[in-house]
Amino acid sequence: MSPVAESSTVFRSLRGQPAAVEVLSSSLAAGRVPHAYLFVGPDGVGKRTAFLKWSQALLCEAPLSPVMACEECGPCRKAGGGIHPDVFRATFEIQAILLKEPVEKQKSIKIDTVREMEKVLSRKPLEGRVKIALIDPADKLVDAAAHALLKILEEPPPATHLVLLASDQGQMLDTIRSRCQIVRFRPLPSSDLLSVLEDRAARGEPLDRERFADAVRAAEGSVGRALEILSEAESLDFDWEGSPLSELLKWCEQFGNPRLGRDAAEDFLRRLLARFRDEARDGRRPPEDIERALTALTRVRRSVGPSLALQALLLKLRREKKRRI
Ligand SMILES: [Zn+2]
Numbered sequence: 001m002s003p004v005a006e007s008s009t010v011f012r013s014l015r016g017q018p019a020a021v022e023v024l025s026s027s028l029a030a031g032r033v034p035h036a037y038l039f040v041g042p043d044g045v046g047k048r049t050a051f052l053k054w055s056q057a058l059l060c061e062a063p064l065s066p067v068m069a070c071e072e073c074g075p076c077r078k079a080g081g082g083i084h085p086d087v088f089r090a091t092f093e094i095q096a097i098l099l100k101e102p103v104e105k106q107k108s109i110k111i112d113t114v115r116e117m118e119k120v121l122s123r124k125p126l127e128g129r130v131k132i133a134l135i136d137p138a139d140k141l142v143d144a145a146a147h148a149l150l151k152i153l154e155e156p157p158p159a160t161h162l163v164l165l166a167s168d169q170g171q172m173l174d175t176i177r178s179r180c181q182i183v184r185f186r187p188l189p190s191s192d193l194l195s196v197l198e199d200r201a202a203r204g205e206p207l208d209r210e211r212f213a214d215a216v217r218a219a220e221g222s223v224g225r226a227l228e229i230l231s232e233a234e235s236l237d238f239d240w241e242g243s244p245l246s247e248l249l250k251w252c253e254q255f256g257n258p259r260l261g262r263d264a265a266e267d268f269l270r271r272l273l274a275r276f277r278d279e280a281r282d283g284r285r286p287p288e289d290i291e292r293a294l295t296a297l298t299r300v301r302r303s304v305g306p307s308l309a310l311q312a313l314l315l316k317l318r319r320e321k322k323r324r325i
Contacts, residue, residue: 006018006021006022006025008065008067008068009021009025009028009057009067009068010025010053010054010056010057010067010068010069010071011024011025011050011053011054011067013049013053014046014049014050014053015046015188015192015195015196016045016046016186016188016189016192016193016196016221017045017046017050017185017186017188019184019186020039020041020046020050020183020184020185021050023181023183024037024050024054024183025067027181028054028057028058028066028067029065029066029067031066033058033161034161034180034181035153035156035160035161035162036153036156036161036162036163036164036179036180036181037161037162037163037164037180037181037182037183038138038163038164038165038166038169038172038176038177038180038181038182038183039051039163039164039165039166039183039185040166040167040169040182040183040184040185041167041184041185041186041187042167042185042187042220042221042222043167043222043224043225044219044222044223044224044225044226044227045185045186045187045188045221045222045223045224046185046188046223047136047165047185048136048165050183050185051134051136051163051165052079052080052082053069054163055079055084055087055132056069056071056075056076056079056080057069058128058130058132058161059075059076059078059079059084059086059087059127059128059130059132060073060075060076060079061073061074061075061076061128074127075127075128084127084128084132085126085127086125086126086127086128086130086131086132087131087132087133087134088116088117088120088121088131088132088133088134089133089134089136090109090113090114090116090117090133090134090135090136091134091136092106092109093106094113095109095110095112095113098112098113098116099112099113107140108140108141108142108145109135109137109138109140109141109142109145110142110144110145111142111144111145111148113145114135114141114145114148114149114152115148117133117135117152118148118152120133121133121152121156121157121160122157125159129159130159130160130161131157131159131160131161132160132161132162132163133160133161133162133163134162134163134165135149135162135163135164135165136164136165137165137166137167138164138165138166138172138176139166139167139168139169139170139171139172140171141172146172146173146176147173149176150173150175150176150179153176153179153180154179162180164176164180169182186221187220187221187222188221188222188223189221190216190217190221193216193219193221193222193223193226194212194213194216196223196226197212197215197216197223197226197227197230198212200227211230212230214229214271214274214275215227215229215230217271217274217275217278218270218271218274229267229271238251240314240317240318241317241318241321248311248314248315248318249311252307252308252310252311252314253307254307255268255306255307255310256305256306256307261306261307262300262303262306264306265300265306265307265309265310266297266300266301266306268310269293269296269297269300269310269313270297272293273290273293273294273297276289276290276293277290286320286324288320289317289320292313292316292317292320293313295313296309296310296312296313
C-alpha cells in the first residue's frame with residue numbers, strides 16, 4: 001500500500017513524527033486498527049497529541065476519509081477535548097478523581113484504575129462504534145495493575161482499542177509489550193521544535209528569537225520540555241553579567257529555597273552550558289567557561305548549596321571577563 005500523504009491526515013499538525021504518523025494513518029486507511037498500541041518515546045514529543053488525533057479519526061461521525069476526521073462534529077470535539085464518554089483515560093488526573101486524592105500524590109497507575117477501565121470497556125459504546133482506553137503512563141503500572149492489564153490485552157472486549165503511552169518501555173512487562181503494536185516517537189529535530197514554539201507564539205505571546213533558540217538547544221527535542229524551559233526562563237531571566245554585585249548576590253539567594261532551588265539552579269546551568277557551547281564554537285566564549293559551568297553543575301548535583309555554587313561560578317565568570325577585556 002502506498003504511504004498516506006501526511007498533509008491529508010488528521011495528524012497534519014503533529015510535527016516531526018513522520019514514522020509514527022505513517023504507522024497510525026496506514027492502519028486507519030486500511031480499516032485495520034490493532035487492539036492495542038504502545039506509543040513509545042520521550043516526554044513532550046507528541047504522543048498525547050497523536051492519541052487525541054487518532055481517537056478523533058476513530059470516533060468522528062462525519063469523517064472526510066478514514067484518516068481525516070472532520071474535527072468539528074460533537075464526537076470530534078469531545079475526543080479532542082478529552083471528554084468523550086467512550087474514551088477511558090487511565091491517567092494520574094483521572095486516578096486522583098477516582099481515589100479522591102490530590103493529583104500530586106499519584107506516582108503510579110493502580111489496580112483500581114485498571115479495574116475501572118475494564119468495567120468501562122466491557123460496556124457497549126455510548127455514542128460511537130468503538131471504545132478506547134488510554135493508559136498513560138503505562139511504564140508506571142504497579143504489578144497488580146500490570147497483570148490486570150495483561151488479562152485485558154489477552155482477551156480484549158469486542159470493539160475496543162487500547163493505547164499505552166510510555167517513555168521507558170524497559171519498565172514494562174515483556175508480555176504487555178509483545179501484545180501491542182509499537183509506535184515510536186522520536187525527539188523532534190530542532191527546526192520542527194522551533195516551528196512548534198513559533199506557532200504557539202503566533203497565537204499569543206510575542207516572539208523572542210534568542211530565548212526560543214536557547215530553549216530549543218536545551219530541550220533535547222521535547223516540546224513539553226521547551227515550554228517548561230521558556231516559562232522557567234522568565235523567572236531565571238537575569239543579567240548576571242551586567243547587574244550590580246548586590247543584585248547578583250540577591251538573585252543567587254533565591255536558589256536557596258529547599259524545594260525549588262536545586263532544580264531551578266540545574267536548569268539555569270544547563271541553559272548556560274548550552275549557550276556557552278554555542279558561543280565557544282565561534283570563538284565568542286573561552287572553553288574554560290564551559291568547564292567552570294560544568295563544575296558548578298556537578299557541585300549542585302552533589303548537593304553543594306545551589307545558591308553558593310551559582311554565586312561562586314557567576315562571580316568567577318565576571319572576574320574572568322573583566323580580565324579578558
Ligand atoms: Zn468529526
